[in-house]
Amino acid sequence: MSGLTLSSTAERIYWLGRYLERSETMARLVIVHANLLIDMPKRLPLGWRPLVEITGSASEFAELYDEMNEKTVCRFLINDARSAGSLLNSLSWVRENARTVRGFMPLRAFEYFNELYLLGREKLTAPLSRSRRLQGLTEVVEHIQRIDGFMSANMLHDAHWNFLRIGQFIERADMTTRTIDVGTGTFWEGAIDLEPFADVQWRSVLRSLFALQSYNTTVGEPISQEPVIDFLLHDSRLPRSVDYGLMSVRNNLRSLPRHERPLRAINRIRRSVAQTDVRKLSAADLNLFLDECQIQISELHDEIRKTYFDFKPRRRPSKQRQKKPQKQPQKQPQKQSKPQAAAARRS
Amino acid sequence: MSIDWRRYRPEPFWDELITAKGRARTGAGNLCRVLSQLSDEELLEHRTAAELAIRSMGITFTVYTGKGSGSIDREWPFDLIPRLIMKREWDAVSEGLKQRVRALNMFIDDVYHDQKILQDEVLPREYIEKSKDFRAECVGISPPHGVWSHICGSDLVRDASGQMYVLEDNLRVPSGVSYMLENREVMKRVFPELFEEYFIHPVDDYPDQLSECLRSLSHLKSPTIAVLTPGIYNSAYFEHAYLANAMSAQLVQGSDLVVGRDDCVYMRTIEGLVRVDVIYRRIDDVFMDPEVFNADSMLGVAGLMRAWRAGKVALANAPGCGVADDKVIYTYVPDIIRYYLNEEPLLPNVPSYRCVEKEQRDYVLDNLDKLVVKPANESGGYGMLIGPNAAKKERDKFARQILANPRNYMAQPMLLLSTAPTLVDMHAEPRHLDLRPFILSGSSTFVTTGGLTRVALRKGSTVVNSSQGGGSKDTWVVDLE
Numbered sequence: 001m002s003g004l005t006l007s008s009t010a011e012r013i014y015w016l017g018r019y020l021e022r023s024e025t026m027a028r029l030v031i032v033h034a035n036l037l038i039d040m041p042k043r044l045p046l047g048w049r050p051l052v053e054i055t056g057s058a059s060e061f062a063e064l065y066d067e068m069n070e071k072t073v074c075r076f077l078i079n080d081a082r083s084a085g086s087l088l089n090s091l092s093w094v095r096e097n098a099r100t101v102r103g104f105m106p107l108r109a110f111e112y113f114n115e116l117y118l119l120g121r122e123k124l125t126a127p128l129s130r131s132r133r134l135q136g137l138t139e140v141v142e143h144i145q146r147i148d149g150f151m152s153a154n155m156l157h158d159a160h161w162n163f164l165r166i167g168q169f170i171e172r173a174d175m176t177t178r179t180i181d182v183g184t185g186t187f188w189e190g191a192i193d194l195e196p197f198a199d200v201q202w203r204s205v206l207r208s209l210f211a212l213q214s215y216n217t218t219v220g221e222p223i224s225q226e227p228v229i230d231f232l233l234h235d236s237r238l239p240r241s242v243d244y245g246l247m248s249v250r251n252n253l254r255s256l257p258r259h260e261r262p263l264r265a266i267n268r269i270r271r272s273v274a275q276t277d278v279r280k281l282s283a284a285d286l287n288l289f290l291d292e293c294q295i296q297i298s299e300l301h302d303e304i305r306k307t308y309f310d311f312k313p314r315r316r317p318s319k320q321r322q323k324k325p326q327k328q329p330q331k332q333p334q335k336q337s338k339p340q341a342a343a344a345r346r347s
Numbered sequence: 348m349s350i351d352w353r354r355y356r357p358e359p360f361w362d363e364l365i366t367a368k369g370r371a372r373t374g375a376g377n378l379c380r381v382l383s384q385l386s387d388e389e390l391l392e393h394r395t396a397a398e399l400a401i402r403s404m405g406i407t408f409t410v411y412t413g414k415g416s417g418s419i420d421r422e423w424p425f426d427l428i429p430r431l432i433m434k435r436e437w438d439a440v441s442e443g444l445k446q447r448v449r450a451l452n453m454f455i456d457d458v459y460h461d462q463k464i465l466q467d468e469v470l471p472r473e474y475i476e477k478s479k480d481f482r483a484e485c486v487g488i489s490p491p492h493g494v495w496s497h498i499c500g501s502d503l504v505r506d507a508s509g510q511m512y513v514l515e516d517n518l519r520v521p522s523g524v525s526y527m528l529e530n531r532e533v534m535k536r537v538f539p540e541l542f543e544e545y546f547i548h549p550v551d552d553y554p555d556q557l558s559e560c561l562r563s564l565s566h567l568k569s570p571t572i573a574v575l576t577p578g579i580y581n582s583a584y585f586e587h588a589y590l591a592n593a594m595s596a597q598l599v600q601g602s603d604l605v606v607g608r609d610d611c612v613y614m615r616t617i618e619g620l621v622r623v624d625v626i627y628r629r630i631d632d633v634f635m636d637p638e639v640f641n642a643d644s645m646l647g648v649a650g651l652m653r654a655w656r657a658g659k660v661a662l663a664n665a666p667g668c669g670v671a672d673d674k675v676i677y678t679y680v681p682d683i684i685r686y687y688l689n690e691e692p693l694l695p696n697v698p699s700y701r702c703v704e705k706e707q708r709d710y711v712l713d714n715l716d717k718l719v720v721k722p723a724n725e726s727g728g729y730g731m732l733i734g735p736n737a738a739k740k741e742r743d744k745f746a747r748q749i750l751a752n753p754r755n756y757m758a759q760p761m762l763l764l765s766t767a768p769t770l771v772d773m774h775a776e777p778r779h780l781d782l783r784p785f786i787l788s789g790s791s792t793f794v795t796t797g798g799l800t801r802v803a804l805r806k807g808s809t810v811v812n813s814s815q816g817g818g819s820k821d822t823w824v825v826d827l828e
Contacts, residue, residue, distance in 0.1 A: 004597060004614075004616045004618065004621060005616055005617045005618075006597065006599065006603050006614060006615065006616055006617075007603070007615035007616055007617060008600065008602060008603050008615070010617050099579055100579055103588050103592065103598070107403075107405065159617060256617060257617060257618050258617070258618065258619065308617045309615075311615060311619070311620070
């Protein structure tokens with residue numbers, strides 16, 4: 001092409017990156033959480049609640065189900081077509097976005113995205129036994145990792161690439177703060193005495209971020225809340241740390257035109273993350289801080305959207321403190337009416 | 348032995364490669380010889396190689412399945428045996444096409460200006476004014492070079508005597524040219540040895556010629572060109588993407604474009620708004636601008652007509668050019684050529700009957716079982732009656748429709764379309780075909796060398812549309828001198 005990147009193309013690729021990352025993290029969270037619950041006291045009420053809470057979709061869940069248990073939460077997160085954030089819906093967004101921008105990716109790429117969707121649909125439709133669920137989710141994670149490697153190695157590192165990475169890393173930074181949220185166990189507070197299980201919990205958090213091994217080899221402290229959070233927030237060598245995600249977003253933004261405002265938003269978050277000493281925060285303040293991170297990341301998203309995708313001036317989002325921001329869904333892309341598109345043909 | 352020409356019987360049809368006596372036509376000898384020397388294994392190898400090439404090159408067309416199940420990409424059906432046209436014949440056809448398109452563009456320009464042809468009563472005024480493709484919004488507009496239909500795809504057929512006719516002119520948004528280009532690519536990959544036998548005129552300059560044509564619509568030295576597509580669900584999306592890519596133009600959808608207060612058209616890019624000078628639009632008039640036409644259109648750009656009328660953007664093809672693409676107007680094209688150019692038509696029309704004229708209508712109604720009846724404004728082979736194959740009930744239905752709305756119908760005798768050898772289970776059988784060349788008009792005129800040959804893969808069928816079981820062949824314009 002002539003070097004120009006359409007806003008709509010950039011937006012599609014950005015969301016492709018976000019949904020790809022979101023799918024992977026969700027799949028891993030379910031795997032690890034199920035595993036964690038095996039080690040927790042059997043009478044733990046609302047064992048699956050944290051997974052609903054971290055996506056910020058508790059009210060959506062309440063509309064769909066009467067009870068919160070393993071079965072309903074897994075349906076909600078994995079394969080319920082009515083749940084906007086379910087893994088299968090995310091994978092279908094991945095495919096739809098990839099279809100629209102296939103011309104800007106290596107030739108085989110779309111086939112991989114298509115296969116990913118088909119894999120999810122084949123392996124993860126209800127009813128899911130525990131072992132089938134584990135198997136299916138693991139395959140999805142592995143397929144996504146292969147795609148990630150293929151794209152890094154083969155896609156032209158142009159503006160389209162930058163938007164893919166920005167999408168992936170914004171999502172990653174956001175998901176990591178939410179994963180830490182789960183680890184703090186606030187959602188179970190008061191239900192039981194969690195103290196004896198703290199290290200089990202943080203071990204599973206590390207595992208869900210592929211960071212257990214890295215932690216053991218680089219952090220000279222036994223696994224407990226403070227050093228783990230510190231590691232996941234600040235360690236710039238860890239590909240899934242919040243800081244690494246934000247730096248990657250920044251580096252990709254730097255290759256793009258008109259990046260001043262989004263860069264300023266990034267610097268704001270990085271400063272506030274760097275200045276926070278988690279060891280000094282009370283449990284309540286820690287949760288406030290994580291919520292604040294998520295709000296700032298959603299503001300960064302807004303800056304990117306306003307700069308590159310959507311030029312029309314919009315009202316500023318209210319500065320009021322919101323409760324935990326819900327996972328952002330892709331703005332319904334201009335609904336392409338299929339009948340119209342098909343009818344628009346001529347001989 | 349696989350392809351045995353002695354067993355190939357094209358009669359009663361004219362065959363493009365083989366005469367009624369079973370001999371190769373002039374120029375086809377080498378091709379037929381090479382083909383008959385291939386063993387079954389070799390034929391199969393070549394066919395598999397072609398299928399693989401098509402898959403790996405991603406040559407697809409989209410079939411919209413409706414009912415929420417979305418659409419599927421099908422691989423392009425391709426036949427290995429090329430169709431040959433002698434250069435000398437092609438030069439004459441090509442002159443005929445240029446003449447025809449020149450006259451048609453003059454006609455459209457006249458219809459939207461002085462309407463001299465109506466004043467001179469060459470054509471009844473009501474045919475134009477009642478045409479659903481006449482756009483009052485276009486009256487008085489003067490597009491560059493007086494050209495309205497910049498890209499025209501005319502369908503040519505040959506009858507049993509070998510005479511070539513123009514079956515219809517697709518003046519609005521004709522498609523298929525990318526398949527013409529890809530067919531040649533596939534053929535070169537799969538059958539390089541055949542190319543040693545002939546001097547075959549190349550076809551791959553089309554994207555450059557198209558780009559040249561579109562540039563000539565702007566006074567700028569290097570205008571920004573965009574291809575406007577309805578999107579990925581459109582059956583020709585592959586072609587839209589292909590052409591945009593080959594021309595280094597932007598592929599855009601309506602939502603990518605905005606018309607400013609200055610009446611200029613801009614596309615949204617990550618750099619901000621960038622002005623667009625020429626739009627090759629691949630969506631219909633009625634979807635193009637919700638301000639003017641179909642207000643529900645989600646594919647168009649609000650204000651696009653305003654920008655075009657103000658001369659701030661060139662549209663190819665121009666809105667309103669469908670007025671000459673009406674099958675009833677088609678019956679007047681020979682008169683149109685005589686009227687504007689004062690020349691005799693070089694390429695004949697298929698003889699046609701107008702249902703509006705009583706005498707001809709009566710003939711049509713009496714002979715429905717022998718005729719093909721076509722509605723004035725459909726394309727893609729839809730809404731037709733093929734009399735000899737239709738049940739009486741369907742013919743009666745058409746008779747009622749013709750009486751109710753005679754302006755909407757015309758009829759033609761059932762042509763015995765020519766055939767060409769087509770590979771069926773490792774041997775060759777005759778299958779009917781047509782030819783769609785593309786004619787570009789801007790500051791100058793260009794005709795593709797050959798065009799897209801579409802072939803009806805079902806035995807006895809004459810329906811060549813890819814959505815209805817048609818395939819395609821590479822088309823060779825061959826120079827023997």
